[in-house]
């Protein structure tokens with residue numbers, strides 16, 4: 001798949017491109033290292049399992065042919081009436097953290113999401129990190145997730161002003177189901 005961005009701030013140039021099925025093993029290994037095997041028990045996993053990422057919104061960061069970053073978004077419904085995306089997981093190889101790659105991937109992902117017509121994004125993560133991209137509790141206050149969540153970590157971002165106004169109730173997965181082995185490599 002074609003390069004869609006580069007990260008010039010990092011000395012050894014990194015390319016961000018659309019995820020490919022061939023990234024499966026490296027992506028899963030990076031996620032295991034970043035989050036541990038407990039990652040499968042996260043509440044957000046209930047919104048990803050058995051589904052494909054939102055079309056055009058799964059990204060891999062590559063340096064010298066090696067996958068060093070992953071970011072994926074998922075289609076959800078925030079309550080009954082509001083279509084949105086779930087951001088995550090995102091992970092960057094430990095040796096490359098704090099050099100701007102995570103931020104570059106998120107900004108790129110949000111830009112693509114907006115260009116594809118998505119109007120809002122939710123996530124569960126550390127507010128001190130995600131606030132810099134505009135995420136806050138606004139829009140998520142009246143939403144529930146299908147499992148335990150620390151409310152301070154349940155955040156939202158409106159890509160279109162007011163997109164989550166009135167959003168209330170359960171968040172549920174709406175993405176396409178993964179069916180084939182090839183699909184599974186693209187799925188969670």
Ligand SMILES: CC(C)(COP(=O)(O)OP(=O)(O)OC[C@H]1O[C@@H](n2cnc3c(N)ncnc32)[C@H](O)[C@@H]1OP(=O)(O)O)[C@@H](O)C(=O)NCCC(=O)NCCS
Nearest residue numbers: 034090091092097098099100101102103104125126128129
């Ligand atoms: C979170 C993660 C993707 C950020 O990637 P990155 O390439 O290091 O991000 P950036 O370089 O754009 O930003 C780094 C800055 O964010 C800060 N930061 C990183 N994770 C943070 C967190 N959880 N809470 C608060 N700040 C955080 C760093 O301290 C650094 O601050 P500085 O710029 O003042 O030095 C990366 O640290 C990672 O893979 N972590 C393990 C997996 C994970 O926790 N994913 C997020 C789940 S919520």
